[in-house]
């Protein structure tokens with residue numbers, strides 16, 4: 563299967579800011595997690611998995627502050643696959659009135675595909691999907 567890349571955007575509202583008036587890091591991570599989840603959702607459409615869960619977030623780097631009123635444009639790309647795992651690179655670009663796209667934050671996510679059991683719990687499942 564071809565790799566999957568998705569786009570997702572958010573505008574930074576006052577309630578997303580920290581005490582300095584810039585985007586709170588935890589909010590940024592939450593949005594990046596959603597962007598990764600969207601890529602994984604699309605990637606697993608033909609698989610037998612019911613869903614996928616965030617297993618790890620690595621190499622997160624906050625490179626530039628983002629301010630209230632800025633747009634944040636996310637790009638999430640599936641980079642590799644394991645048996646149940648899926649690796650996703652997420653880049654977050656800030657867009658202001660003056661600049662189109664400045665890389666503000668980057669991270670690597672690992673999701674694990676799961677199946678819902680009869681008792682309501684989730685167990686990992688091989689997704690049998692490869693990119694290449």
Ligand SMILES: CC(C)(COP(=O)(O)OP(=O)(O)OC[C@H]1O[C@@H](n2cnc3c(N)ncnc32)[C@H](O)[C@@H]1OP(=O)(O)O)[C@@H](O)C(=O)NCCC(=O)NCCS
Nearest residue numbers: 615616617618643644645646647648672674676684685686
């Ligand atoms: C996801 C979950 C069901 C996986 O079950 P598990 O039996 O513990 O399986 P493991 O996590 O050991 O391994 C699953 C895969 O993740 C990989 N993995 C485990 N830890 C990892 C890490 N730190 N970084 C990257 N990959 C990792 C394993 O190598 C394995 O990959 P593979 O199947 O492709 O070979 C379980 O860990 C879980 O429920 N975690 C909580 C998830 C959660 O609540 N997320 C937040 C909300 S979405």
